[in-house]
Amino acid sequence: QKEVEQDPGPLSVPEGAIVSLNCTYSNSAFQYFMWYRQYSRKGPELLMYTYSSGNKEDGRFTAQVDKSSKYISLFIRDSQPSDSATYLCAMSDPAYGGSQGNLIFGKGTKLSVKP
C-alpha cells in the first residue's frame, strides 16, 4: 500500500536558499502528517508533525498540509549546511493494518546545502 510519492532528488542548494520539499498521496484517510530527517548512517528523527490540514511553523521550518489536493510540503528558510540530510515524509492511517498509527513513508529526498 505504497500510497505516498516523494521525489528522491538529490536536491542541491546554496546556503541561505529557501528549500521546498513535497509529497503527494492518494489515501484520503490519512490524518497525521510528519516529516522525518535522516542524517547519513543514522536513524530517522521526527522534525515536524501536523494533524489534518493547515500550517505549522517551528523556527526555520514550516510544514503545510493541503488535504483537498492530497499534497504536503516542508519549507526550510535560510538553509544551512547542517540541514544536509534526507527528508522523509510520513503519513498515518489509523485503520492501516488493524493497528492505530502505523506510518507509511515516502522514499525520501536527499538535500545538500552547499556553503
Add this chain to the structure above:
Amino acid sequence: NAGVTQTPKFQVLKTGQSMTLQCAQDMNHNSMYWYRQDPGMGLRLIYYSASEGTTDKGEVPNGYNVSRLNKREFSLRLESAAPSQTSVYFCASSEAGQGVSSNTEAFFGQGTRLTVV
C-alpha cells in the same frame, strides 16, 4: 535515556545462515516496528507489534520472523539469509493510541547494516 537500541550495528552473513537482530526500547511504548531501508525504496515495514503479545505482518514480511519478547524487546529473525535481504534494518517504537487522537511519532534506533554474501 537510551531510546531505541539495536544490536548488532553491522553484520555480514553468508547465504543460508540465520541470525537475530535485537531491539530494545526504554520509553515504555506499546508499539514496536521493524523496517528495512533500501536505496530508492524508502522505509518499508516488515513486521510490527501493536502491543505486547501481538505481532502482525507489514509490507515485506517474507523471509523474516519476529518475537515480541516483552514490552521492551522486539527481535527480528532471518532464518535462511538471502542476498536480497542485504539492507539497513531499523527498529522503531511509538506510543499507539486510539482513534484520531493517536500520537504516532516513531522513535528509531541507529540501524543494523546487514550484508548477505
